[in-house]
Amino acid sequence: MGVQPWDKEGNTLRSLKLNRPLDFAVVTDHAELFGETAICNSPDMEGYSAWQCKLYRKYPRAAFFMFNFKAGSRSGRLGFCGEDGSLCRDAGSGPWQAMQNAAEDAYDRSEHCEFTSFVGYEWTGLGAGDMANLHRNVIFRNASVPDQPLSFVDYPSAETLWSGLDKECLERQDGCDALIIPHNSNLSAGKMFSVADLDGNPVETGTRSKRQQYEPIVEVMQHKGSSECFFSTGQTEDELCAFEQLPYSRFAGKFFSLLQKSPKPTDGFLRDVLNNGLILEQDTGINPFQFGFIASTDTHIGAAGGVAEDNYLGHGGAGAPASETTMRGLPDDIEYNPGGLAVVWAEENSRDAIFSAMRRKETYGTSGPRMVVRFFAAKELDKDLCSSSNYVAEAYENGVPMGGVLPPLSDGSAPAFLVSAAMDSGTPASQGTPLQQIQIIKGWIDQKGNKRQKVHTVAGNPDNGASVDLKSCRREGDGYKQLCEVWKDPEFDASQRAYYYARVVENPSCRWSQYICAANRVDCSSSASIPAGLEACCADTHRPVIQERAWTSPIWYSPEGDN
Structure with missing residues (x-):
């Protein structure tokens, strides 16, 4: 498949082909901006000429930050969406339907069961004030889905998302069913699995049961690091916890120095969360953190399953944006990785069987190998x-x-x-x-x-x-x-x-970055041997072996x- 960047004629400049096919996959795009990006790309839509859309078309990297900050700030939608946001909410129906159609077209319903595609999206929640990552992937069992994805703009907490899915999905009684996968909790500053509401009050027992119902599994590994456990020299005996650990505890810490806080064990690392669940069960009789594990890529270039260390093209998004520059150096920021794969033990390769396996947590994640x-x-x-x-x-x-x-x-x-x-x-x-x-x-x-x-x-x-x-x-x-x-x-x-x-x-084995550094014969003892774009090969933070x-x-x- 062709992947970004594109030339002026719209042709892709890179391509990727997996050595082995996937059995199943889901595209989970950010629901908060379905309508906004549709309007900014459609000259016939109201709002196309808004200054925000002009920024989006001319300076997409700047628009990336502005659009996402607005979507995650709990202050409503961008101005061109209308006072009640209806223009963007309605415009989002087109992309949402296109995603459903693509999933249907890809799903092998024949007796061969070669590939299963799910309908899903990402609920892009952020912590108030500190930009802590609260992102969750919403996966539907079948083609019966809500008319609109329930986004963070309209459902600004995990609790409202769960209750919204009750109303917009389960209570329809047409077969609609959903589960939610908390997404790279290592960047959540400890807020992904809070047992308090937005005002800091403890949530009710019924709310904890809702978490059990909707969030049976979590991501232990993806492009933005491992969430298994925390490592610090002299503080943690398990050195394997240092695997793909990011140097900051919240998503915004990468971009804003005031929010650049070092991680600690209680920042959403799953071992600590699992222990918290045992305490809650002891105190209340309910363990809301009885999670199963999967892994994922979190790719933003449509390259599902692109996890090979020796052929990594970068995943875009918050990492290095795909451009002709990245083609000449490292294709991603040095702290990121190719992500992982989700594995399920299911009776067959079908939506019902795989969904049921995820719900009963008979799953595991890998950092890429099969x-x-x-x-x-x-x-x-x-x-x-x-x-x-x-x-x-x-x-x-x-x-x-x-x-x-x-x-x-x-x-x-x-x-x-x-x-x-x-x-x-x-x-x-x-x-x-x-x-x-x-x-x-x-x-x-x-x-x-x-x-x-x-x-x-x-x-x-x-x-x-x-x-x-x-x-x-x-x-x-x-x-x-x-x-x-x-x-x-x-x-x-x-x-x-x-x-x-x-x-x-x-x-x-070699990490993805070392494959590139070695192929370019980088010698960190000689600055003349370091090509432009490969300076990170010699950074103190570079981990050549994994x-x-x-x-x-x-x-x-x-x-x-x-x-």
């Missing part, structure tokens, strides 16, 4: 289950899969966890990277009410000596094609609430069982 990962828990599992040819069926029969809740245990036993992973086999042109290790991360609330976390390496070898040659990006050292283990928590306490999820880690990974949805344990 590892095959399983995670189960049960009261008892055969310690030799990994050697069985039918281990998956036996695990389903005896336990719960990722996203599930273990029944209470009161006989002094500890649950058994089965985790297995197969490396991404790659393609003939680009072979996959061997696995290094599997870890199970446990979070719990101790007897004193403190939030606790611990990482257990259960398979593989974190000290296997694998490395990568930074000049050629050739991977070196041994690893594993497959790993599997049945593990029991040696510190299990049946009276303590806990969650467990698996993290599968590959051997080291360890790609997968994160399963958690499995929970509660002394009272499933709530």
